[in-house]
Amino acid sequence: MRYTILVVEDQKEIRDIVMRYLAKEGHHVLSASNGLEALEIYQREKIHLLILDVMMPGIDGFEVLKTLRAVTDIPVIMLTARVGEEDRLFGFDLGADDYVVKPFSVRELVRRVGVLLRRVYASTERQEIIYDDLKLDLGQMTLFRGAEEISLTTYEFQLIKTFFEHPGQILSREQLIETALGEDYDGFDRNIDSYVKRLRQKIEVDPKHPKWLTTKYGAGYCFGGRYDLT
Missing domain, CATH: 3.40.50.2300 (Response regulator)
Known part of the structure; x- marks a missing residue:
């Protein structure tokens, strides 16, 4: 490994x-x-x-x-x-x-x-969360679209993991900070917007018309798709 x-x-x-x-x-x-x-x-x-x-x-x-x-x-x-x-x-x-x-x-x-x-x-090496052609390997902290590995920073991985684990739910900036980055995160809440924008650039075929990571204006962000935990 x-x-x-x-x-x-x-x-x-x-x-x-x-x-x-x-x-x-x-x-x-x-x-x-x-x-x-x-x-x-x-x-x-x-x-x-x-x-x-x-x-x-x-x-x-x-x-x-x-x-x-x-x-x-x-x-x-x-x-x-x-x-x-x-x-x-x-x-x-x-x-x-x-x-x-x-x-x-x-x-x-x-x-x-x-x-x-x-x-x-050891307990998470083989655990994967899959949405259609997106696969998140929790043990290796890696994301794949088909056979292609998508490079993620640590914060991006923590955020995408949170989205994968809460499919179809609208998550506010405050919820994302608390769940993905920790209550002691000292960055600005607006930084979440930048992280999400970068994630869209990496996972979406057309980031301007996102399929996976959508914005619910005034509420937060929502991740959708077919969910499968193996």
Whole structure:
């Protein structure tokens, strides 16, 4: 199974070797050298797991984790040179799934990644929601139109998943934010309009005359079609 993993580490030597080992396991690996870059990548890419260093310039790993946990339960493994119990407990309280203390064995880290991926995604790997020629793979966080994979950002995936799970229902911006993005989402509600517009461009044959994702003016958005859960 091929997953997308984001490695966030300011030390290039560590970052490169971790990426190389993960790539050998068949994963798609992205990298960031600081917290701000990591958050930017998360917003535009489909990330299945994050390896996150604690000590980084600017926004540290704890702050990145806190920000992410407001909108996602993506699995996170923390890397730290701090060996104190209080630091580890603080990370777990913020929502970390695992901790690896530096210096560490890269092979052990890769093994921990594999165990965590199987634990988190095993129950949804084969679950698909299908509407006519649109298929959403919940385990792989991918959308297909026929045989063609449609590239989605994390926010776009969370929104389309919500639409797929509520067929025929009119969902307001507020409902979409609460259901898909989380109550702590701090973007403007009007951003939902931009996300929906981009989704239309990706899934509709004629975005100006949408078949799937329609606007109910003054109320919200509605997703329709034949529903099948496998």
